[in-house]
Amino acid sequence: MMRSLFSAVSGLKAHQTKMDVIGNNIANVNTVAYKSQSVTFGDVYYQTTQVATGPNEASGKGGTNAKQIGLGSTVGAISVDPTAQGASERTDNTWDLMISGDKFFVVSNAGNTYFTRAGDFTTDLDGAIVTQSGANVMGWKADADGNIIKDRVQALYATSPEYTYTAPAATTGVTITGNVDSRETGDIAYTVNFYDSLGNEYQATLNLTYDSKDAAAGTTSYNVVGGSVTMNGQPTELSVSCDSQVVFNTNTGASMVGNAGLALTFTDNSADGSGNIANIGTNNGNTSTINLDASGLTMYAAASNINATMGINGTGAGKAVGKMTSVGVNESGQIVASYSNGDTKKIGQIAVASFTNPSGLEKVGDNLYAATLNSGSFDGIGEDISESSGKITSGYLEMSNVDLADQFTNMITTQRGYQANSRIITVSDTMLEELINLKR
Template structure:
């Protein structure tokens, strides 16, 4: 009877433990990345009252099985369902990421690497990708020798919003084009007219915007197929000429020293009106020729078949690059006496357009975990890559709270480097979170059977107590 009492007590204990696990599962039914656990029981110990004997051929006695009395149950294991995925919840937050596959995010807290399935990330005050509990998301950095390549080495924190990542470097314009149509009957482009003005915008190597102003008109009244392209001025983004400066001492405008411009083979000569500051640039010219029969472009710069002319502005210091201007798409067709000319940065393949300084206006993360900064100058820059870790026995990881796991002797070791999530077919999905994998229907079913098991074991104790009571009453 005493054995049944202790067996009942052990049964109560293990069922209470199972109920504790079920309660924790249900409490975390809406915890992102949570992995449910289940409890397995085992019998614990047996008292052998008679050992087994084999058949005896000499006496003819048959064999007998052992007689054993069990002494209760114990918890054999509490196993987390690590590899079972939870449902996907759409959030549309670019920093929310779900892993498809068996790998884990690597996060660092207090100098120690931990692992998680919860991809609800954010940016801290230092611009580092982190978890809500303050652990830093780990990954790989950009190769300093090649900004378009990731250097897969020992994982480190992803400081994607660092000051140096807030801006995208500018690039000087090296190519531009003037396109449209010149009508030879347009009085504006006649040799006696004012000429057709065209503005070519370009960037210097610091990202500042400038405009080169051109005037196009016929070279002579007798040959309407040939035109002269004249550089008249270069102005900054405020509309001020780079060739003129105001002298505070004399209160007059004057030509700025060390500034010059060359267009084609002609180097411009600058004259500045001292009172108005108006710039007159002469000598920076090039010829433009069309086919008088077809109206198609033939050459620019006086060389047959030549399509481009180079603009070079020089200052001290000199942030300008040579800008090769393409005229090959200009035509000379009739348009009822009017001409239409435009310009664009970049060549016909849109190369060499340059760009201004870019301010970050967005972040994107692709399916392989590569993080790109988006800038308002149209640039896209690689900032790093989220690395992941995999384990031979993920169920051997130890849950430490805050949706994090730690490696153990039975989980396998993290090598400090990790791997690309796409290895083995995994991927990242942004704007989505992996929810808890708790199955409420299963948990409620387990709760019922656990309650009945607890109830049955309590009956063992009360029944054994009744037997003891009857035994004590025998003395009366």
């Protein structure tokens, strides 16, 4: 009689545990990347009142089965699949990241390494990428050339002094295009912009001046006459000149081949050498030169219009100092910074981890998991998600995979199971009461 009481108590405890799990699932229905847990029951120890016997040919008796009385139920397992993909939620926040696939972000909190599917990251005062609870997001840093060094993972930074600027580059070539009016015999002014090696911006004013026609050669020549040179909008004591002429075919107006190989020469006329001539173009001691390609000019009977662009055939344009303007994360988890001078630079890459048995990970709160003896270990280096079928998507979050319909159904069955076990206690108590009343 007493066995049914204790069996029912074990059933109450098991169903209470299941209700606790259901309650936790529903409480986390809107938790980022939360993974629903499930409970399975198992039966427990049996009291054997008669063991099984086999057939006896000598006596002619057949075999009998064992007689066993079960002593209740217990929680067999509380299971979770941390890699079960939840639906995606668009946020348009750069640091909201969603993993597609069976990988985990690697984070470090107070020297301990944890793993998470929740990518609702942010940055702290130092520019470190962190979770909402302050754990550092781990990965690999890039070298000075933007190459990712896949060594042991370390904390990643979106902004820091070493990433704030990119180096400038001196302009080594300038291209001028447009048209020179064949009817014009006066000066045609235009400007040429360029950078020095420190990122200072210069503007040189030049004039294209008609020189002569060579009837025998069928060419028309123009002199390139230098004017003023400014640096960052301020006057300088630099002068500019060009020893070669711009020559056109008199009959067709086309530019002659030699126009592609011109050069501008800059001279520092200051007494103290304050013109920083060594920083401009290609330095030749007291002067510096910048190549000039005028092969794109024409000489037609149309209004003069000369434009100058930095660089020749896509090279040598130079650039100003680049200041970081934005940071983003691509599908490979690479952190890419954009700069005001058009530069882009890889400054790091988010590493991910995978486990032989992800269900063996231990939940430690704050959307974090810890490795256990049954999950497999983390090698300290991590994996590149682009080398698998997964990807990282910026501006999206993985939502909880809790199915409310499933949870409410489980709640009903759990409630009924709990009620049924309580009835066993009630009926057993009534039977005990009847037994006690026999002595009256």
